[in-house]
Amino acid sequence: MFDIKWIRDNPEAFDAAMARRGNGSVRASDLIAIDERRRGVIVRLNEAQEKRNAMSRQIGQAKAQKDEARAAELMAEVSRLKDFIPAGEAEERAVEKELRDALAALPNMPLEDVPEGDDESGNVEYFGPNGTAETAARLRPPKPVFAFAPKEHFEIGVAEKDMDFEIAARLSGSRFVVLKGQLARLERALGQFMLDLHTTEHGYLEVQPPVLVRDDALFGTGQLPKFEEDLFFTPHGESRLALIPTAEVPMTNFVRESILAEEELPLRFTALTPCFRSEAGSAGRDTRGMLRQHQFDKVELVSITTPEAAIDEHERMLACAETVLRRLGLHYRVMTLCTGDMGFQARKTYDIEVWLPGQDSYREISSVSVCGDFQARRMEARYRPAGERQPPRYVHTLNGSGVAVGRCLIAVLENYQQEDGSVLVPEALRPYMGGLAAIGGR
Missing domain, CATH: 1.10.287.40 (Serine-tRNA synthetase, tRNA binding domain)
Structure with a gap:
């Protein structure tokens, strides 16, 4: 604001x-x-x-x-x-x-180095602050090579058995899924792996926030009033509560209407929560499979920091999300979003796009944004500079997916699929799967 x-x-x-x-x-x-x-x-x-x-x-x-x-x-x-x-x-x-x-109603101001463009065609591949395409290629896992035509995630044998859209439709309608057996266990393993990585190696504090929030919290992070149609609401007394579209909403609002000491910053939070989106603006898109659901799990990262540290924190958060895909051996690329494709509250956004061989395309699996003081002004979230006698200043906020669990499951299925319909379990996930090296298959 x-x-x-x-x-x-x-x-x-x-x-x-x-x-x-x-x-x-x-x-x-x-x-x-x-x-x-x-x-x-x-x-x-x-x-x-x-x-x-x-x-x-x-x-x-x-x-x-x-x-x-x-x-x-x-x-x-x-x-x-x-x-x-x-x-x-x-x-x-x-x-x-x-x-x-x-x-x-006004969107945030883009940083000067954000590329200009009207839509996703104006996005630019990003190789790091001092990187090149060659250095990025060495750091990122390569694309898998198949001796057969790779299938989309919902066509793979184990998914055909344990990914049930019919039951979900009878329960809730379209854009829902029921995962069963080894597939449900694999998704749980992914979420646990991401949380352990971010808390033990990246310094984030794990939290378990409410998944129902007030309008004030949604206004603070920028979902209201502009994106009301994308939310699910439920009556609550004389008011209402909304199901969170992302854990960014409650975690960023942890500091609303408060004045922090500079010594407390940065604050870094992570949570694995269900997320709920009506997908009001995506009718007809990705109607098959799990890519675009009304309910999905996501590991979210939120940082609260000073204005001077925000840009470095943005690069750090991107690296944390990238580490997830590197450890899982999933090929990806990073895109700097152009001015016409950025989210409402962002000053600059990196999208991580994972390679899906079944689709023969890259698909977004994480967005990492620096928001400046845009959300802080809406939340009245400030800090008192150390050793200075001056008024409190607004904090700067950042958020990013670390990463979307459902889409990561899709990526694992497609990148590790075998010709017999089984799926190899990435090495990093095997301790969470009781040592299993593969699931499904004939």
């Missing part, structure tokens, strides 16, 4: 940033005009209150002097002001809401 003072001071920079995000119709001048109206109302209201207070004192003086005519005249004016002030306060609230709603 933007600071209107910053927009007043930097109108050209604001207009340029909105144009890069495809919001060229939004102009700083329009927002400043709303703010001028707000400031005008406040000035008139303050003047009226000061005048009322002064006249109230004059009434006492007039009565003390037994000047009843003057006292009556003053009392009539005070009465008029008393009627004006509630109307002025209502006008102030209305204009405040108009400005807040306008600011809340």
Whole structure:
């Protein structure tokens, strides 16, 4: 969320940033005009209150002097002001809401090094801060080579047996799945492996957050008001709660309405939770298989840090997510999203795309974003700089998938499939699978 003072001071920079995000119709001048109206109302209201207070004192003086005519005249004016002030306060609230709603609907400003583009065709492959295609190729697992035509995940023998879409449809409708037997165990192993990696090697604190949250939490991270149709809501007393679309929502809101000490930063959280999305904007996409579900499990990473450390933290978080795929031996690439493909709250986003041989394509398995103070302003999350006597500053927030468990299961099935319909278990997962080297097969 933007600071209107910053927009007043930097109108050209604001207009340029909105144009890069495809919001060229939004102009700083329009927002400043709303703010001028707000400031005008406040000035008139303050003047009226000061005048009322002064006249109230004059009434006492007039009565003390037994000047009843003057006292009556003053009392009539005070009465008029008393009627004006509630109307002025209502006008102030209305204009405040108009400005807040306008600011809340604006996407975050992209960093200068984010490539420009209208959609995913403008995304650019990323090889690391000082890397090249050659160094990245050495670090990333190679594509698998098959002596047969690889199948899509739902066509593989073990999946045909243990991935049940019919039962799920009878229970819940389309875009749900029931996993059984060894496939259910393999998905559980993936989630446990990711959590152990991030907590023991990457320094994240494992948490188990609620999966139902209030509107305020969704506003804080940017899902509301813009993406309400993508959420599932349930009544809760006179209000409502929403099923989380990602654990980013509760974990980022851990610091809402608080002032941290700089010594506490960075805070790093991770959680394995179910996620719920209506996929309102994806009708007709990926209707077969598990790629696009209403309910799926994901290991999420969230960092809360200082402005100075945020860019390095972004690279660190990307490396943590990449490690998951490297340990599993899954080929992938990293893309820097362009201005037209970035999420609403992001200043810069890296997408990790895993190779799916059954589809003969790369598919997103993780998004890692740095959000600057955009979410912090919406949450009122700040920190007090160490050793400095100055007002608290807003924290910077980051989030990333570490990684999507269901899509990782798809990747394991397709990359480790065997001609007989079995699937080899990656070495890193075998301790979680009781030592099994393969599942399924004839």
